[in-house]
Amino acid sequence: MKNIKFTAVNCSLVVAVVVILVVSAFYVRVGATADQVVVLRTSGMTCSSCVSKITKVLQSQRGVAATEIDLAGGLVLAGYDSKQVAPDSLARTVAAAGFKSEVAQVLTPQQFKSIVGRDLGGQAAGGCCGPRGCGSAQ
Template sequence: MGKRTIGTGILVACAVGLLVYLAFHVRLAPVPNAVAALKTFGMTCGSCAGKIEKALKPLKGVAGVEVDVNGGWVMVGFDTQSANPETFAGAVRKAGFQSWLMEQMTLADFRQVSGRDFGAKAVRSSGCGTGGCGSGGCGSAK
């Protein structure tokens, strides 16, 4: 019986250790209840979109980011209880682009305007436009 007790104790300790690890290292994605529309200039290609996504996704409360390079729009799905949409444009500016908050809307308003749910279609463009990445075009507008 002693070996079973020790084995069970080790198993329980490993399970508890795994739960503690997961509690501190697994980040649950926030659920968006609003969308912020940012007008953004200086984007020329998919690499620019990637820089903007990288700047926004780690922010508290951000659930998703959609970048329309050709249209000059960045849409940020976020949780209004944990995020301030005014900070989004600042993060995009720090990434090297001109940006400001144009509008904040509910998910229902976004669906009515766009005809789709937020995150249902990737808007991100690929390929470089004029002034492309190789010539310093990405994020060069400050």
């Protein structure tokens, strides 16, 4: 009986540590800062599902603090920490999700704000996939 209790306590401790690590990872992700903004010229985006897919894959990358997608303009913007990820890597990540993507420009957050008049973050447009579906125009 003692061994069963000991095993249950060990399992409980392992689960508690995993939960703490997951929560800590989320906290670090939320607190991420960007020292660069990459503008990716991206084709094949046709709807809000495409926007969600690209946002999800970019936000899963270490060092990405914010994403924004201009569906009509074919642009993907990502604020990132240049010490953790490179802009070409972000373009490859979007391409791996099924969309043709290349780096068009890299800006500082201050340059971005002076051009568009606001900080980067969450301004995505929606649309309709149509018969071809998301990411099909590569």
